[in-house]
Amino acid sequence: MNVETIVRVRLAGFAGVLSLALIGTPRSAYADPVSELASFSIFDKVDLAQLAKTDVKTAHGPPMRNPRFLAVQSCYVAPGSPAQQMEALRRWNPSKYRELKVFLHSDLPSNPGPANFEKLKNAPDNASVRSFVTATQKLS
Numbered sequence: 741m742n743v744e745t746i747v748r749v750r751l752a753g754f755a756g757v758l759s760l761a762l763i764g765t766p767r768s769a770y771a772d773p774v775s776e777l778a779s780f781s782i783f784d785k786v787d788l789a790q791l792a793k794t795d796v797k798t799a800h801g802p803p804m805r806n807p808r809f810l811a812v813q814s815c816y817v818a819p820g821s822p823a824q825q826m827e828a829l830r831r832w833n834p835s836k837y838r839e840l841k842v843f844l845h846s847d848l849p850s851n852p853g854p855a856n857f858e859k860l861k862n863a864p865d866n867a868s869v870r871s872f873v874t875a876t877q878k879l880s
Contacts, residue, residue: 782801
């Protein structure tokens with residue numbers, strides 16, 4: 741994945757979480773949270789009561805400039821305030837969950853430089869990482 745794809749995936753996930761965090765606020769704060777969600781996402785019809793009882797709802801997003809990239813949007817209801825959800829997302833580290841097959845996770849600024857990739861030197865030394873490094877070196 742290139743940086744643009746990672747940023748788009750993170751933004752899509754962030755938009756879904758943010759929109760549902762807004763849905764979790766009192767009805768008096770927003771007239772119609774489902775309409776608000778529909779205004780900026782692929783989810784034009786959401787049953788909020790059903791969504792609160794189930795897992796994550798996912799859907800293909802709009803096509804991207806490059807046909808190799810895939811836009812996916814997700815939507816779910818989470819307990820707590822929007823501030824609590826944002827803090828949890830900042831602390832979340834996908835490399836702790838083996839089933840996600842993430843070997844190393846780090847946040848990058850919008851204009852990363854070589855110093856931002858220093859953590860790659862500390863990648864785990866296992867067969868999967870070695871295979872990934874070998875394949876990457878072949879591209880150079």
